[in-house]
Amino acid sequence: MDAAAPHDRASPPVADHLLAWYDRHRRHLPWRAGPGETADPYRVWLSEIMLQQTTVATVGPYFRRFLERWPTVHDLAAAPSEEVMSAWAGLGYYARARNLHACARAVAGERGGVFPDTEAGLRALPGIGAYTAAAIAAIAFDRKATVVDGNVERVVARLFAVEEPMPAAKPTLRALAATLTPDRRPGDFAQAMMDLGATVCTPRRPACLSCPLSGSCDGRIAGIAEELPRKSPKAERPMRRGTAFVVLSGAGNLLLRVRPAKGMLGGMHEVPATPWDSKTGWRADPDDHEPVAGAVWIALPGIVRHGFTHYDLELEVLAARLRDQPAVPGGEWWPLDRLDDAALPTLMAKVVRHALAHLSR
DNA sequence: GATCCGTGGTT
DNA sequence: TAACCAAGGAT
Structure with a gap:
């Protein structure tokens, strides 16, 4: 630099x-x-x-x-x-x-x-x-x-009129920030x-x-401040699809699981669902992933959509009301009035809200 | 260096 | 609406 x-x-x-x-x-x-x-x-x-x-x-x-x-x-x-x-x-x-x-x-x-x-x-x-x-x-x-951080990178890129695109410019911007x-x-x-x-x-x-720094800002003087920092074009987000299962027991409890500790939503609660970490357009067969056997599934109208950092997700929701409350391996039956204590990421909160809105009718 | 990892607000 | 973006870290 x-x-x-x-x-x-x-x-x-x-x-x-x-x-x-x-x-x-x-x-x-x-x-x-x-x-x-x-x-x-x-x-x-x-x-x-x-x-x-x-x-x-x-x-x-x-x-x-x-x-x-x-x-x-x-x-x-x-x-x-x-x-x-x-x-x-x-x-x-x-x-x-x-x-x-x-x-x-x-x-x-x-x-x-x-x-x-x-x-x-x-x-x-x-x-x-x-x-x-x-x-x-x-x-x-x-x-x-x-x-x-991102703010400092932007300020420094403008102050010194650095036109090298991100993220390649990061070392340059860090070195320039150090001089300040x-x-x-x-x-x-x-x-x-x-x-x-x-x-x-x-x-x-x-x-x-x-x-306060406008007098020293090369980017402003050159009339390119708003264009900085330049960025390399990013890949578009693919769409993934899956099916979620909302299961209520006879006692009115909701079936949840804990996701694997690592990876997407790691360690958080989820309603059972098919895998969705698959190729664009492909949807896993719900029949292969039913969390309880012999349930009567109701396909709820509508789709739950959620955007993540690197893909968008569409989830269909199948719901079932059971007469009893069977033990499910890896499953936890949660009282609906205690869901605030569950570790539900926003996607799963959306699914539960969507399902309960329909089932309460 | 590239990829994965959430969510909500702004334009 | 869709795209962009935010006081990034781990692998």
Whole structure:
């Protein structure tokens, strides 16, 4: 990369401008320590895990519930896995929840509840990658660390007019970001960069007139800021199809299973279903996957649709009411009024809601 | 480097 | 509506 850029962006000017802007526009977030307050590493860590690929607005309620229920890393470590997964249900990327719990147990068990205060130490914990390690080191421990998330990549790409497409440009953008990181207030600087990206240097229609860095921004000067960072074209999402089985027992309980620990929706609850991880257009035969034998299946009208990161899914729903409540290998009979305690991902919550709406008629 | 892994909001 | 996008990590 080229360190000799057209403008002098030695860290004092840009960082000072940005920090001054941050002090004037600081947002109050549930996990953010007030001015002068000492950050709680547990809260910083918890929030950073939740914020991975997830918006501030979505995280807010989850963060509050977790903190109220498990105020310290020891409390979280002592919790049963099912409770953690249930509390996480709806947030998505469920490997985060599994790693969160594993990390809590590592910190509480092997480190006496004390988080590492270096990037390398943090990076070694489950669920903590380059971004999160740098963010915790900077925000919770005031370490000089270069925090690079999607916001920072966008800000830096525009500031230096980097036209190389993503994701190939990532190393370049990281190196350029490192040249900006100040010795003082690195945690505030990191949050300022992310806040700037989230509220001013937005993906579309950036508010350059309100930007504290506009005078230094090569992308704005060149008139290409909104086009940056450039991106390589992405593959389109295929459609997958399957059939879900909603089974109610005579006692009014719902049949659920726990999905395999790894992979899609790993460790979460599901209603029994055919496989859908197959080729486009192919649908497994429901007859081969009925969770209980001899039931009278009713094909419910309508389709449950759900979009995942890399494919879309359409599920038909077959429903059955049984007279009794047979034991089903790997199955759990859940009272309908206790479904809030199940670890139901949004897809499965949709299926259950869809089925109950029809069956209650 | 490429792929897999959720969900909800915005445009 | 469809596409895009978000305080990414693991493999």
